[in-house]
Amino acid sequence: MDLVRGALSYLGDGANWHGYDGILPLTWSHVKITLLAVLLAAVIGLAVGILLGQARRGGGLVTALANLSRAVPVLGLLALLASNASLGVTATTAILALAVFAVAPILTNSYTGMITVDRETVEAASGLGMSTRQVLLGVKLPLALPLIAAGLRTALLQTFATATIASFVGGETLGNLINDGQSTQRYDQVLAGAICIAVIAIVLDLLLGGAQALVTPGSRGARWRRVISRSSETLDAPSGRLTEHAGESPSDTRDLSGHGTQRTGIS
């Protein structure tokens, strides 16, 4: 328990919050790296996901990508990029590696969001004389928005978490507290860093959950539950089990249990 006391007094010392390896500058740079990586991933993931979803093609490709991104270890890709002489141990390496991993949830969720829009709704919209473009912008995208938002939330959280690891390839993140602390055997600093990372991740999750609830239809109660409990469909979409809180909102377009429950993970 000495270690816990040490960590708390580390956090209590104002000098540890500023300057080299200070908590505040590291937090800022951690957030910056996360946002840049997700922005990069969102440009690619949204464009490809929406295009494929609009064309209703490439389902196998999307599933393969989702599965591959789960099997390839993040640590490995970080080390691989860092071993590349032209990149080396820099913040750019960290951002690129994080972006590669953030593409998968964004792409798979926007794709799934697009292809699960009710066909009859789309037909009704075209029947009313809306052009393909109008149907896409006015009907499909708004209906796919909850899933797209869920994908962005997962990507942001996952990237924030992975950025912790990225400190060993040159990303200035809160992971520095853990890495530097380990090499200098300052375990109070290591533990203090872990506490900061965990607390910020949880706060970030709640904030993103709130933002996600704003763009998601449903009762207030159901919304709030979604804020608290991670939306499950983003974790394993689109390879099968897409049941999110089954029964909570039967009319919810995101409840894909109809064709999800009997399928298995990788096909």
Next chain:
Amino acid sequence: MLLAAGPSCYSQSVNSWFCWQYVHDYSSDIQRAFVQHVELAALILGISIVISLPLALLALRTRFLRSTILSLLGFIYTIPSLALFVLLQPVFGVTHATPVVVALVGYAQLLLVRNVLVGLEEVPAEVLEAARGTGYGAVRLLLRIRIPIALPAILAGIRLTTVSTISLLSVGGLIQQGGLGQLILNGQQRDIRAQVVTGIIIIVALALVADLVLLLAQRLATPWTRMGT
């Protein structure tokens, strides 16, 4: 020797991305890392599966328990792995792999419990009533009716958990407890590209093979799911 051997493909001057000479020279290191990785993954999966079933049954009791348990598991899932490993070190010690095992068992619960729940909820109420009517007790009902019907969902959850555990385990390398993760990190630190790539290939292959084996087991255990397709 008449022909002077050139520098090996993993030496600093060549540093190939992949190199059989490296695999050959370091086979005992690779093997050790591999065995540790597999052992830890198997241990984590074993413990996770044993815990997840009672947890799911508990969650099934009331709405309140269900949302509490799922929220709690989601909360654990939100904590980044490296931070969770370090947070568990004061409790479970710094010199062995227990913090990594405990953390990954915690992550696995969200994936497993959610799938077990989906599976158990799929059991039709009429089937349960019919079984009770013919004199099935609670335990027999669970073992003979509910779990077999829920099996496809449960096995899908186990597959998902297996792949993510094998991959996530490598992060343990950062606290010197990670099997193949440590191999990768060590390769990066010593600037031996072949070592990094070999580590990644083995992890991905391990995840794919484990997934395939479980898929086969799933097909064999639940032949009825393929009827009519």
